[in-house]
Amino acid sequence: MMKLPKLMFLTALLVALVAFTGCGAPAAAPSTGEQSGDSAAQAPADEQATIKWFLRWDQNRVDNVAKPLIERFQEEHPNVTVELENIGSSADYYTKLQTTVAGGTAPDVFYPATHIAYALASKGAILPIDDYIARDNIDLSQYEPAVLDLYTIDGKVYCLPLDRAALVVFYNKKMFDEAGVAYPQEGWTWDDFLATAQALTKDFDGDGQIDQFGVDQFRDYWPMVVWSNTGHGLFDDIRHPTKFLGNEPEVINSIQWVADLMLKYQVMPTDEQRADISDLFAAQKAAMQVVGHWRIPLYLGTEGLEFDFAPLPIGKFGEPVNRADGSCFAISAQTKYPDIAWEFVKFLAAPGAEGVNMLLNLNVMTPALEEFQQDERFLNPESLPGSNKAAFLAGKEHLFTMYDPIHPMYAAFDAAWKQELGEVWIGAATAEEAMARLSQQVEEMLANLQDYE
Helix, strand or coil: CCHHHHHHHHHHHHHHHHHHHHHHHCCCCCCHHHHHHHHHHHHHCCCCEEEEEECCHHHHHHHHHHHHHHHHHHHHHHEEEEECCCCCCCCCCHHHHHHHHHCCCCCCEEEHHHHHHHHHHCCCCCCCCHHHHCCCCCCCHCCCCCHHCCECCCCCCEEEEEEECCCEEEEEEEHHHHHHHCCCCCEEEEEHHHHHHHHHHHHCCCCCCCCCCCCCCCHHHHHHHHHHHHHHCCEECCCCCCCCCCCCCCHHHHHHHHHHHHHCCCCCCHHHHHCCCCCCCCCCEEEEEEEHHHHHHHHHHCCCCCEEEEEECCCCCCCEEEECEEEEEECCCCCHHHHHHHHHHHHCCCCHHHHHHHHHCCCCCEECEEECCHHHHHHHCCCCCCCHHHHHHHHCCCEEEECCCCCCHHHHHHHHHHHHHHHHCCCCCCCCHHHHHHHHHHHHHEEEEHCCC
């Protein structure tokens, strides 16, 4: 019988991507040092080139940022054509990226999430950019350190981060007012969060069915509760994991607490209670929502929805925590035009970049560049007067990645925990039972770590 890690290796998308990467067409040699500097100085002026930019943005960002950016870049580099291909679905995006990398036709510039970037970089599919950074005096200290670190392997930087997926608690001000519940304040705890959710969960007509939930479902963010209660992630080392920490009592208690929000306290909807409503907060059937910056445009477009932001509650760790991971702009190691691709990546995500500058106007991200985190358009946007945008910056001292570990075994681990915790979310198993089974699987993964590399 095939060993479990190998089975997961074959079935998980990311691992398959890495496997294909290893046997794909030979990649173009990365530009290095002085050579890349010389060619970069000449290429934009002398060389006609077409580069492909592969994105997974919504149409709002494509129309209002991507297309204008291309026009602007091409005006400055008239000999360069940037061909945009956008696939809004992440699953379809990564499937196509897998195919093109394997076939030796990878796009010149693409947009991977943290763990995908790490897996591709570790297999040589992404061009390291240290020489370009040094040549152009890119000030890396302007990036949030914990964010930049996720895109660094063995001291080499592989892409420029654009954002981090910071989480906050969105809350419906009208529902709070009607229930006579005080708005959340900085320093609130998970106990406060539960009490608030209970006060906002309502059966208005007394038919025994909940009409308004305290909080919409956020169970897939359960690692966030673990961080805030333990001060650590799920593995001892996100790059070279040797020990799984998921069987610690406080980790198990944190997962059970998330499940109990549905099963015991009934302040968070089950799948059945959510029915076919994709976002109960937008539907104004949940008073709070734990999610990131990317959801703001949807809520701004919802008639009658007045909302603000609160920082994540504090757990037993005693300090605010938050997410570090997001996405970056990477250059394919297969590109024929590494220098031009670098010019474009720099245009998109370097300190002072036009790309980040334009994205600020859309209210869709928490920038990785600290200079833009302090921009008035981020902290005090015209579309959200008086709102607490600073909540997105809470927890900067303790940032974690949801892709834990970012080692290529993540895809197998992701599939395993979703299967085991799926039983917890419906009450078919306790967190202790599920984590015991998961721990056995993870031990086997760790013992066969080379299968994923």
